[in-house]
Amino acid sequence: MPEQLLLLGNLVIMVAYAAIMVAIVVPVSRAGQLRSNKLAVATAMIFFSCAVGHGLHALTIYRSIVDHGGAHLGHAMSEAWPPAVWDLFTAAVGIYYWTLRRGYGVLLGRGAIYVSPGEQRRIDEADARERAARDVAESHLVTLTAVVEHTDAAIIGIGLDGIVTAWNTGAEQMFGWTAAEMIGQSIGLLTDESGSVQQDVVQRRVHAGEQHLAYEARRLRKDGSPIELSISLAAIRDASGAVTGTSVVARDISAAKEAADRQRALEERTHQQQRMESLGKLAGGIAHDFNNILAIIVNYTEFAAEAAEGNEPVRADLEHVRTAADRAMNLTRQLLTFTRGDTIQPQDVDLRDAITEVRAMLDRTIGEDIALFARPPAEPLIVHGDPGQLQQVLLNLAINARDAMPDGGTLVIEAGPAELDGQEINMQPAVAAGSYARLQVSDTGEGMSAEVATHIFEPFYTTKPRGKGTGLGLATVYGIVAEAGGSINMFSEPGVGTTFRIYLPLATESAGPSTTGTRLMAPPKGHGQRVLVVEDEAPLARVVHRILTGNGYRVLAAATGAEGYQIFLARGCDALLTDVIMPEMSGPRLAELVHAQQPGLPVVYMSGYSNGLLGSARVLDPDIPFLEKPFTSNDLLHKLAEALSRAPSDLPRTGAPR
Structure with a gap:
């Protein structure tokens, strides 16, 4: 019986080891790790070899029983007890391994090992922490992705x-x-x-x-x-x-750069306007001194022409002198226009008429190689300004355009309504939002660079050859437009052409023509009225003295305001004719002192500065009698007669009797 038990034990152990091998191989195979999970495969091979060994051992015992029967059974059993002990040991190992499988698992990962339950808990906790960290990272990634996307x-x-x-x-x-x-x-x-x-x-x-x-x-x-x-x-x-x-x-940053460019352009425009104002003051000062000289030249030329009656060669020479003086007077007039102080005759002007008149002038002078197109507005377009100055603006721009097209080209003058929002950055000077009339002069000439364009409205700046231009044309245009409450801008591209756009306020109601201006009728003569003339320029004082005494007035002359006041106190007068700007005492201060003694006394001011400029500087009130140098004898006599006619009839006399 013992040999049968030994045979049965080996068979049972063989089957158990084979079952363990299968229990290892099947999950590893299902996981597809027969090649990668070497530890599990090696464990399965060990149990497989053990199962084969116990199977061979069972076969040996079985053959011994069959071959020898019971004859030598005792001797065989005495020799088989060591293997039997080994069989019992390996059976115990198999049973132990099988019981441990419920608490131990095979990790089906690369390089899997057998771990204890405690170690498995630590591994599970580490896995949980890793999964939590991965979830947080994925959450952050989702948030970051959303931020990036939106x-x-x-x-x-x-x-x-x-x-x-x-x-x-x-x-x-x-x-x-x-x-x-x-x-x-x-x-x-x-x-x-x-x-x-x-x-x-x-x-x-x-x-x-x-x-x-x-x-x-x-x-x-x-x-x-x-x-x-x-x-x-x-x-x-x-x-x-x-x-x-x-x-x-x-x-x-397009919007930010645009805003920065706009701010820079506004600053440049402000600096340009300040520079123009400074240049205007300088030009006004030059005109003042120049006008004093011209007044002397013009009037002494008239005196000489009267004295040369019948001497035609001398009169012809004097005519040339007067022509040159007239040109000089026109030059100073342009300077004064640039300073926004020239005397104007504002009235309602239809730009259709202005364009038509300028077109008629240009047809005779513009040149056959230039195609001229004038496009007046279809409807009346009324502005309030001086008609002569508006014509001067258009003529100056047209002549500049002609000079910019030496080989011919196209010149277009047109007008129409326009709306401004007040935010335009290239307007000189700046204007408020509103409805405007727009005059536009375009040419296909040489154009100009950005550097030249920044200086075109400055007086005496010109790109023309020496002797071909004074540099006052566009400065005059700027002064006229600014005086009219308008603005001007310019676009030019070298080799393409230039376009000037002038914006003038639309007239809201008719103001009628101005009553001031040059008088064409002969001035009235004086009747012995005493005129106190205060002028610090001695040659000009002599001119005024000659004009007045030659036309029925008596003259009291003084070189300073203080001297004039002393003469007034001592001798009195019927009218005061005084320069505005003088050393020590100004003309307005002298008039103030005189009126304190004799209210209502007629006062006529004269100055090389324009009335508009003096008014804007608050040197004079804008509505007082004013004579702008250089003046002719007619201008002086008309202005003095007008002031005397306004004097009260019962005006009291001051000073010594006549």
């Missing part, structure tokens, strides 16, 4: 080869390209040639190790339109720290 900034990923690898919604909205269209394409699609060179340089700097780069650049949208950007770049690195690409964050 920000207004363009966020772009670029590989080392310049190929786009990431393209957010902000980039789609900014550039017009969808992510599907741009990913896989070269970033060079967003640049022109110069921008591409700049972009390559910046990319190389990032790849060379620079941490962050920021700059401003112009890029192109899908439709080809430019966009101004503020760009920040940073390197993208892998776990080893090697640069694998570039991240780009771009923000649209």
Whole structure:
């Protein structure tokens, strides 16, 4: 019986080991790890070899029983007890392993090992922490992805080869390209040639190790339109720290740059206006001194012409002198117009008539090689201004255009209504929002550079050859337009042409023509009235004395205000004719002292400065009798007679009797 038990034990152990082997191999095989999970396969092979060994052992016992029967059974049993003990030991190991399988598991991972339940708990806890950290990271990634996708900034990923690898919604909205269209394409699609060179340089700097780069650049949208950007770049690195690409964050700064350009233009316009005002004061001062000289020249020329009656050669020479003086007077008049102080005759003017009249003048002078087109507005377009000055504006611009087209071209003069919002940045001077009449003079001439354009309204600035221009034409245009409450702007491109646009306020109600101006009728003579003449320029004082005494007036002369006041106190007068700007005591101060003694005494002021300029400086009230140098004898006599006619009939006399 013992041999049968030994045979049965080996068979049972063989089956148990084979079952263990199957229990190991089946899950490993289902997991597809027969090749990778070497530890599990080795364990299965051990149990397989043990199962085979016990099977061979059972076969040996079985053959011994069959071959020998019971004859030598005792001897065989005495020799088989060591293997039997080993069989019992291996059976116990198998039983122990089988019982442990309920508490121990086979990790079906690469290089799986058998772990204890405690170790498994620690592994599970580590796995839980890893999963929690991974969940947090995934949550952060989701948040970051949402931020990247929905920000207004363009966020772009670029590989080392310049190929786009990431393209957010902000980039789609900014550039017009969808992510599907741009990913896989070269970033060079967003640049022109110069921008591409700049972009390559910046990319190389990032790849060379620079941490962050920021700059401003112009890029192109899908439709080809430019966009101004503020760009920040940073390197993208892998776990080893090697640069694998570039991240780009771009923000649209077009509006900010436009606002900055507008502010800069406003500042430049303010500086230009201040410079023009300073130049205007300088021009006014020059005109004042020049007018004093011209007044002497003009009037002594008239005296000489009267004395040369019958001597034609002398009179002809004097005519040339007077012609030159007239040209000089016109020059100073332009200076005074530039200073916004020239005497004007404002009235309602229809720009249709102004354009028609200028067209008739230009037809005779513009030249056959220039095509002239005049396009008056279809409806009446009324402004309030001096008709002569409006014509002067159009003629100056037209003549400049003619000179800019030596080989011929096209000149267009047109007018029409316009609306301004008050935010225009290229208007000189600035004007408020409202409805305006727009005069436009365009030519196809040589044009001018931006540097020249910044100086064109400055007096004495000219690009014409010496002797061909005074540099006052456009300065005069500027002064006339500014005086009328309007504004002017200019666009020019070298080789293309130039366009001037003049904006004048529309007339709201008829103001009628001015009553001031040059008088054509013969002036009335005096009747012995005493006129106190106060003039610090001795030659001009002699001219005034000669004119007045030759026309029925008696003259009391003084060189200073203080001297004039003493003469008034001592001898009295019927009218005061005084210069405005004098050393020690000004003309208005002298008049103030005189009126304190004799209220209502007629006072006529004279000055080389214009009435408008003196009025704007608050030297004189704008409605007082004023004679602007240089003046003719007719001007002086008319103004004095007008002042005397307004004097009260019962005016008291001061000073010694006549």
